Amino acid sequence: MHRDSLFYQLFAQLPQTLFDLLGIQTPQGYRFDSVELKQTAFRIDGVFLPPDPSGTVYFCEVQFQRDTTFYERFFAEIFLYLRLYRQTFSDWQAVVIYPDRQAEQTSFEPYDVLVESDRLRRVYLNELGSPEELPLSLALMQLMVVPESDMPRVARLLAQRSQSEKAPKPEVIIELITTMVLYQFTELSREEVLRMLGFTTEELKRTRFYQEIYAEAQEEGLQRGLRQGLEQGLQQGLQQGLQQGLQQGLQQGETLVVLRQLRRRFGDLPADLEEGIRQLSPHQIEALAEALLDFTDLGQVSAWLERSP
Structure with missing residues (x-):
């Protein structure tokens, strides 16, 4: 499973994650989707659709590998979507999530005006802060980029926070954490990961x-x-x-x-x-x-x- 898939699972299960990332209050009624633009075979993997035409549509991409033509493709997809579905929204915002600054392409021309504008928000996961201080949804996102040596400790911390903070959908959060750890430690079984997260026998039976x-x-x-x-x-x-x-x-x-x-x-x-x-x-x-x-x-x-x- 690619990291992109893990991110989109997180967005699909907890769509408020994007708005936590942007630092704005979570709007009601937003729906996460993957939209195929059939005329060109383009696909926008992360689209947050507003509940009515007066809202803002958010385009989100996760980019873990440097691509020298990424912005060329991303903006082409966005503007084609805007042309096809203009009646479904009133404004738009784009978000790109990188593990760090080294994964971003170095030359933005001829899209530098858009890249540097308020229309685009670039997020570097290694600069968000510590998982102890971040909102739980953002700490989950950051779990995908922590060093392998730190992952067991951070995963246990987030599993404990999902219980102590009475987070929404705690069973979904535990499943996401388990999947992320399995992605990193392929030699472990799912049961061993759950044990690593600190589950007791009775808690394990409820998973x-x-x-x-x-x-x-x-x-x-x-x-x-x-x-x-x-x-x-x-x-x-x-x-x-x-x-x-x-x-x-x-x-x-x-x-x-x-x-x-x-x-x-x-x-x-x-x-x-x-x-x-x-x-x-x-x-x-x-x-x-x-x-x-x-x-x-x-x-x-x-x-x-x-x-x-």
Whole structure:
């Protein structure tokens, strides 16, 4: 995933981020969109559309690589949009987001008048300030350019701020932080990132990541249990078979959640260890689900199974 995509996810989920960046009060009703100008195959990736024709349309581009013809393309797209959709707005503003000044092209001619005008706002993320002092939306944006060595600390800080400051859409913010860290640390799993952010076991269970895995495993287990139950129902009676199938499906779903979590952390499981987990009672599976996130190797899992009554 490119950094541009991360920025546009942030804008789509939290459109007030642009207005925090500009230092103005967030207007109501703005909609973020990507607009294709079909006549020329141009595409403006970031357009903030006003709710009515009396508003201002904002064009936003994220530019992380130096492009000697960037402003030529950007202004060409803007003016074509203005020509095609003039009836939908009363004014316009452009914003370009750079990681630092070195990413910007050095020669602006013949667009220097526009570049230096109030129509364009150039933002350099490394000059915004510290993540402790910035609004949360801007600190999220800056997370994409912090040094790799600082990213775990800053990511934990922002995760904590999303909870303590009662931010809007905290689950969206956590998901964005997790995605940004995964982009930087490709060798980590999503679960490991969430743990790195300081989530407790109970908090981890409330994340979308855990719930998606749990729902997937529950569905798989339920379907398997239903199939077994239906087969037994043909022999013992349909009603009894369906009830048993549902019970088995729910239990197998819990077991599959635990097995899937262990595979994500430690890779393939020894056959005897997996079989031992499949033989656990529902109460034992619940206890193992609570304990597994504290394990650091498969030896601890085996020791837990040996101790389990």
